[in-house]
Amino acid sequence: MTPPIPQSSPGAGYLACKDEIDAAIAEVLSSGWFILGKQTAAFEKEFAQFLGAGHSVGVGNGTDALELALRACDIGPGDAVLTVSHTAVATAAAIELAGATPVWVDIDPETFTMAPERLRETISEYEEAAVGKNLPLLKAILPVHLYGHPADMPAILEIARLHGLRVIEDCAQAHGATLNGKPVGTWGELAAFSFYPTKNLGALGDGGAVVTNDPALAEKLRLLREYGWQERYVSRLPGMNTRLDEMQSAVLRVKLRHLAADNARRRDIARQYDEALAATPLRLPRISSQAESVYHQYVIRTERRDELKAQLQAAGVGTLIHYPVPIHQQPAYAGRCYQSLHGLPHTEQAAREILSLPMYPQLTNESVNQVCDLLLRWCN
Ligand SMILES: Cc1ncc(COP(=O)(O)O)c(C=O)c1O
Incomplete structure (x- = not known):
């Protein structure tokens, strides 16, 4: 009888670099600093470098990363976001957590990602349906690079440009995937990553990051992830609490090298x-x-x-x-x-x-x- 073969194995991912991870965790434990310290700052820098992006902001999980990216764009109640229905429920949940409404776009059956033709069609139908009605306003497109395969970003960006829509990428399943040699996460204005243990880059618990080239958006994300604090105990924006912790950051720095x-x-x-x-x-x-x-x-x-x-x-x-x-x-x-x-x-x-x-x-x-x-x- 041969041993069972699991569909995925985050445990095997840990064992593959156990000594390095154990040493990294021991370092955090001995530092006595567990939230937003040196490890998270270093991971954010290294992850941004890996992608060739300007900034990366560590957060609690991928769902929060999406919500925060939307909030950083001031997308909320009364707004609609075009996305796919063939994705993890987190994509839609994040849109609703931000207060906005998802609008579904069908997928390309070959790549399982948002079909640009269907996107075009859905936008024009929606705009027609919205005439004289109180429908939420289309504000953004949220393509998902599902299964590690990049969505058709050049076509999606062109449609976004024509309609004045923002683009936020859901990269939860595609760390390191590229299109025309350019990594996903660097095509849109903002991109959200998840470090859930089974992901290509997985922590030993929950984790996520928002990536952007825009320094002003990066600054806003840093505020939003911690109560909107500009300085301790003084909120400049109504924010949330969603921080990548030092332990997971240390683990992710090891995993990123692999x-x-x-x-x-x-x-x-x-x-x-x-x-x-x-x-x-x-x-x-x-x-x-x-x-x-x-x-x-x-x-x-x-x-x-x-x-x-x-x-x-x-x-x-x-x-x-x-x-x-x-x-x-x-x-x-x-x-x-x-x-x-x-x-x-x-x-x-x-x-x-x-x-x-x-x-x-x-x-x-x-x-x-x-x-x-x-x-x-x-x-x-
Ligand atoms: C496509 C997609 N988007 C978003 C998420 C949310 O990530 P998390 O589970 O870290 O909140 C996931 C992961 O489950 C995902 O697969």
Whole structure:
């Protein structure tokens, strides 16, 4: 009996650099300083450098990073934000936490990211529907680089420019992904990252960051993350409390040094899946030209998804569905937010067919082969 293969393994990520992490944590413990100190300042600088961005502001998690990015743009009640329904619910939750309303845009079925054509169509339909009505005003576009694959940023930025909309990127699943050689997180005005343990850059708890090239926005974010304090105990803005702590920052500094190699290993695993499964009827991930994915997930498609998932589970192989119910169909959101008259057919079809195979840097070639053998047998 071979040991089970999990879909992801943050524990293996820790063990891979345990000595370095343990030493970094010991340093924080002996410093006696746990919130907003040297480690967070150093991580913010190193993460901004890694991306080639001007500033990075550490916060409590990725959802807060999105909310804070929206708030920094003064987006709130009475405003609408164009985003996708095929994403983690956090994307929509953050828009509503800021007080704004999501407007759904369908995805490109090949890349699972916001389809520029559908974005254009949704904006013009929404603007027409808003005439004479009290609908929230479109203020921003929030594309998600889902599964580590960059959204079509040049097209999205052009549409944003034409309509005077701001662009905030959801980079929670795409640390290090690039488009035309330019990292995601440096295309929009602001970008939000999550350091949830399973992410490509994962902490040993919650963490997040907002990235921007604009020094004034960076300054505003620093205020907003800590009660709006300009100086201690005096709030200049109504802010929140969402800080990346010293312990997680120290861990992330270690993990950041391994990120490029970890992403390369994910691409290597993806290549092995691609080659082994090429001749099967399974639909494999497609990477658009000029894009470099960091394969946060390796997502295949089949109409017999549930059957395949059960079969793999029975053989000890963990898989997940990211995500089984599109946000616009979840009880908390159903019927509340605007969507195109054409509906969201690609979003809904993806939710029925997708399956995320095991994917994490410490996954061995032997385990990848085992998963591929099971898939090949299932297909024949
Ligand atoms: C696409 C996306 N956006 C936002 C988030 C929110 O991040 P967090 O879980 O750190 O709040 C996540 C992570 O779950 C995510 O996958």
